[in-house]
Amino acid sequence: MTNVKEIQRILLRMSELLTFSGRDDWASSISHLADKADEGYSSVRPEIRQMYGGMGSLNDIVLYKDGNLLREENDEFDALRHRLHELTRG
Known part of the structure; x- marks a missing residue:
């Protein structure tokens, strides 16, 4: 069973x-x-899965602020992105 609450939290x-x-566009x-x-x-899974493919996809996002790479935020974002992918895989 898929945990919708975890998906929402992520x-x-x-x-x-x-x-x-x-x-802000992605947000x-x-x-x-x-x-x-x-x-x-089932209402949200297909849209989430579509965000992972092609150029300019969720996989391509790197977080910067004022021209500075946000290392901790990128690490967290990457972990969230991977977990979301796992939850919507099958």
Whole structure:
């Protein structure tokens, strides 16, 4: 059974990190998915999976602020991204 609450928690934290680094476009999209997850796993899974493919995908995001690489935030974001991928894999 998929843990929708964990998916929501991950999405919201990812959105916070994206907002902090000025990536408001991505933050808004991911926050929207967190809200949509209330409708259930099957309503949000396809959209989450689509974010992982192609150029300019979720996998390509590196967090910067004021021209400085955010190392700790990137490490956290990467861990969240991998966990979200695991939760929506099958």
